[in-house]
Amino acid sequence: MNKRSTRQARVPGIITRLLAAVDRRAFRSDDARAADRGWQVSRPRRFTRRYRDPRWDLVAQCPICAGEGLIGARTCPMCDGNGRVWTDPHGDEHERAS
Numbered sequence: 180m181n182k183r184s185t186r187q188a189r190v191p192g193i194i195t196r197l198l199a200a201v202d203r204r205a206f207r208s209d210d211a212r213a214a215d216r217g218w219q220v221s222r223p224r225r226f227t228r229r230y231r232d233p234r235w236d237l238v239a240q241c242p243i244c245a246g247e248g249l250i251g252a253r254t255c256p257m258c259d260g261n262g263r264v265w266t267d268p269h270g271d272e273h274e275r276a277s
């Protein structure tokens with residue numbers, strides 16, 4: 180490999196590191212805020228973030244009304260009509276989601 184080809188080989192690496200630095204800088208405050216809240220952060224590709232609150236894992240469709248919020252014409256007593264319940268991470272118990 181001569182000097183020119185060595186230099187050409189380094190350019191993509193430099194650009195990649197530069198883009199990674201810009202990416203980190205652009206999302207620094209959002210990533211910090213997500214970390215403070217305990218959210219999950221995924222980086223599917225450069226300049227893209229997905230933030231997710233893991234508490235969504237605890238919300239489920241109401242097993243009584245199947246998420247409809249109604250049983251016939253009555254409001255579902257289990258979910259109070261919102262169709263969602265909180266699940267107990269240590270068991271099968273459900274509570275009304277507010």
Ligand SMILES: [Zn+2]
Pocket residue numbers: 241242243244245246247248249255256257258259260261262263
């Ligand atoms: Zn329900």
